[in-house]
Amino acid sequence: MEKNSKFQYTNPRLIGIELNVNESYTGKSNSEQNLRVETSVESKKNSNIERGFNYSHVVMSAKLGGKESDSPFFLEVKMAVDFRWSDDFNEDKIEKLLRQNGSVLLLSYIRPLVASLSLQAGVGPINIPFLDFSQD
Numbered sequence: 001m002e003k004n005s006k007f008q009y010t011n012p013r014l015i016g017i018e019l020n021v022n023e024s025y026t027g028k029s030n031s032e033q034n035l036r037v038e039t040s041v042e043s044k045k046n047s048n049i050e051r052g053f054n055y056s057h058v059v060m061s062a063k064l065g066g067k068e069s070d071s072p073f074f075l076e077v078k079m080a081v082d083f084r085w086s087d088d089f090n091e092d093k094i095e096k097l098l099r100q101n102g103s104v105l106l107l108s109y110i111r112p113l114v115a116s117l118s119l120q121a122g123v124g125p126i127n128i129p130f131l132d133f134s135q136d
Helices: 091-120
Strands: 007-009 013-021 036-044 053-065 073-086
Touching: 007 091, 013 091, 036 091, 053 091, 073 091
Parallel strands: none
Antiparallel strands: 007 073, 013 073, 036 053, 053 073
16 A cells, blocks of 8 residues: 655645737747746744644746847746645755755646747747756
């Protein structure tokens, strides 16, 4: 019988989208639109939530394009997820685990949104490639 991990997450949530299409842009569209990905981890050690567990809030922002007049569009998608883990995890490794697993998880939810939104906006579809978060 399989046993659930003591490292769990809630359902990822979409917390923001910004999409601006530069209708006056006349240059050639480039599918490599300067992808920038930022991940933040905020620890929430609150014993009132559930004793014996620690919590963190992870937010990822993926930005493509730019707001300058020489850019065809700007797209930013923000998603968040909460993780919880038992007290018996090694605290030295938790930050890395949260950053890597949180980033991989959230990017898997952001990827289809970017493809769909960029297609609907007439600048895509833009498919975000696999990214290596193991070096963070």
